[in-house]
Amino acid sequence: MGYAELFAAYGEKYLLAIFETLSMTVLCFAIAMVISVLVTVMRVSPIKPLRLVGDLYVQVFRNIPGVALLVIVAYALPYLKVLMPWKVCVEVVVVLLASAFGSENFMTGINAIGVGQIEAARSIGLTFTQTMTKIVIPQALRSAVLPMTNLLIATMLTTALGSQVPLNPQELTGLVSFITTRETAIGILPFTVSAVIYAGFSVLLGLAGNAIDRKVRVIR
């Protein structure tokens, strides 16, 4: 079987899988960004218990392998009567992982701001919330563009966890498993196609990230 036959037989499934991978990526990344901001605000808040919870969140989800987390969410949580559709299980895992790393990216951005600007903001009467929303978060967001671009790419690759549970339609990696199980003689061809698609999107995202970074970067 060559490319022509592969696409004739599975072209439509590939298109569906691309859509599935991309839509999961966008959804998970968007939710992860919101959670990262919240967790990061907790981590820099003046309230100690909030800081502890924020730090714990990051330490836990940054240090568990994705597959292990998926096993917990998909196969252990049902015993606690938390039963979610397969796809939601995968998305929850991807969001947990991405938000932990996202918060680390924001923390790096915040540390680059320096305590001086924060003190200046307080000295002109801004409250903690105003200092966060007007000074800290905007700068952290801008200086996080490049690391967040990398995280977006990593998020896309992490949706391949979807291959470990039954999804319908399948995402790109799940589709590869599906095809190789059915076409035993096919070799690495389906892998190559998926890999090229992943790589193509990664390059595009990287270029877009660089362009955005050049526009919004804070000159220091």
Add this chain to the structure above:
Amino acid sequence: MSAEIPVIELRNVDKHYGPLHVLQHINLSVGKGEVLVLIGPSGSGKSTLCRTINRLETIDSGEILIEGQPLPQEGKELAQMRAEIGMVFQSFNLFAHKTILDNVTLGPREVLKMPKDAAEKEAMELLTRVGVDAQAHKVPAQLSGGQQQRVAIARSLAMHPKAMLFDEPTSALDPEMINEVLDVMVELAREGMTMVVVTHEMNFARRVSNRVVFMADGQIVEEGTPSEFFDNPQTARAKEFLDSIRGH
């Protein structure tokens, strides 16, 4: 002046950093329109003193009063109170992601809830006054140190503070930029601003200050008029310090 309530008053203020007794029973009052120069060796607690007046640092005991009112504890009320005391830092601390104009209008808009037009109009007047109006639409990194520090002064003034604290405002500047910042401060003093200035610029102190306060090891060791202090210091600590900054 004596009958009036001081703009800033510290009563028996103590502060520790762990085992370090960084402020020891500080009593100090600054009257309306007074320009007080705070001088002393590095590590003597001058910055800490300024920072406690603005409540950027807490104190362990004692009282700090602004126009006779004690500083509130935390929260919104304290934030408002901070705006009543302007602060200019050694390292300028302009908001790096905002234009010069936005640096100056942020406080008035967010804290005083001024409309955008009015805030920008006043900010431009202030920037003109400190001589950086031509840079209004640049970002801080595009300005020289002297220009940045003048913007920082304008940013504080935009909040109509009752007093201003300057913590070594010219120490981070190249020599040729020191005077442009001092000139703005002299002008402010002439207009009657109440000021506490940490500086080793003796000429500035002689020209505009009413009183020099000498600190060492967390204590106020000596105070007097600039000529009393610089020409005839009373304590050994002060003599030693003055010799060291005069390069003897």
